[in-house]
Amino acid sequence: MTTSLTEKVVLVTGASSGIGEATALALSKAGARVAVGARRADRLRSLVDDASGEMLALDLDVTDQPAVEAAIEATVARFGRLDVLVNNAGVMLSGPILGADTTEWIRMVETNLLGSMFAVHAALPHLLETKGAVVQISSTSGRTASAASAVYAATKFGITAFSEALRQEVTAQGVRVIVVEPGFVATELADHITDQAIRSLAQDMARSMRTLRPEDIAGAILYALAQPEHVAVNEILIRPTDQT
Ligand code: NDP
Numbered sequence: 001m002t003t004s005l006t007e008k009v010v011l012v013t014g015a016s017s018g019i020g021e022a023t024a025l026a027l028s029k030a031g032a033r034v035a036v037g038a039r040r041a042d043r044l045r046s047l048v049d050d051a052s053g054e055m056l057a058l059d060l061d062v063t064d065q066p067a068v069e070a071a072i073e074a075t076v077a078r079f080g081r082l083d084v085l086v087n088n089a090g091v092m093l094s095g096p097i098l099g100a101d102t103t104e105w106i107r108m109v110e111t112n113l114l115g116s117m118f119a120v121h122a123a124l125p126h127l128l129e130t131k132g133a134v135v136q137i138s139s140t141s142g143r144t145a146s147a148a149s150a151v152y153a154a155t156k157f158g159i160t161a162f163s164e165a166l167r168q169e170v171t172a173q174g175v176r177v178i179v180v181e182p183g184f185v186a187t188e189l190a191d192h193i194t195d196q197a198i199r200s201l202a203q204d205m206a207r208s209m210r211t212l213r214p215e216d217i218a219g220a221i222l223y224a225l226a227q228p229e230h231v232a233v234n235e236i237l238i239r240p241t242d243q244t
Contacts, residue, residue, distance in 0.1 A: 002226045006031035009079040011072065013062055013119060014089030016043035018187030019137060022214035023086055023221050028052045030222060035075040037062075038089065054079075062089045062115030063107075072122040082126035084225060087116040087159075088137040092152045094202070095195035104194065105151045112155035117162060124170070131174030131229070135221055136163045138181045140239060148198050156181075167234060176232040178224045183239030186211040209242035 014020040016038035028051040037060030044057035058071045090112045093104040142156030167177040190202035224233035
């Protein structure tokens, strides 16, 4: 028997564009009540307008631990429970190690790794009550590091390590941990790369293949969440067919 998403309460971080936005819309269409967090409030407002069901927009910077805690509490205050945390907020500021602007390293570690850890920390008491799930958006870079992606890959490897420890701590209590590792998805992610040469490479790569769409990742997330309660889909690696 599949698990129905109707009436489930889900918080999606980084929902103002790309994978987070598509996931929030797909969850809403499937009947979930969805809280969406990000820094661009205008984008969240139009997302709420497009939603099929109840959706709550939250002003959220995941690097700000009190703001993360407040977002979880606001979700529970509005909907009465929390069933799923989708830890999706992330930045990819690729570039070589030599001569790097290390403030970009700090931003990636604080957003991708520490931010997602803060969210798990705040959400876990609620997820234990509902026997809920955590969806961790990692990357193919969480399995294989490559030149010019050292710190981004380190954050994504870190997510995998944290997720496996989390899984061992909570699986016996019915909380499922799902790590999703997308390959190249057409989103705004690469637009923030400040190294011109690396940004051009990413744009060339996007033009060279049929990339994934954010909706493809949303579909994988919904598949994992819809499994019967005794089935834990712990890891999903999903690449464009054209990506070698
Ligand atoms: P987008 O740039 O479209 O989305 C990133 C989202 O993260 C935005 O909603 C942004 O919102 C949010 N975000 C960034 N910083 C913060 C912050 N400090 N606090 C809260 N939200 C923040 O890219 P994607 O949809 O591609 O990225 C989503 C996730 O998917 C990321 O974790 C990324 O690493 C991962 N991923 C993406 C791949 C791809 O090819 N696109 C491949 C593998 C993984 P705002 O700026 O409004 O705060």
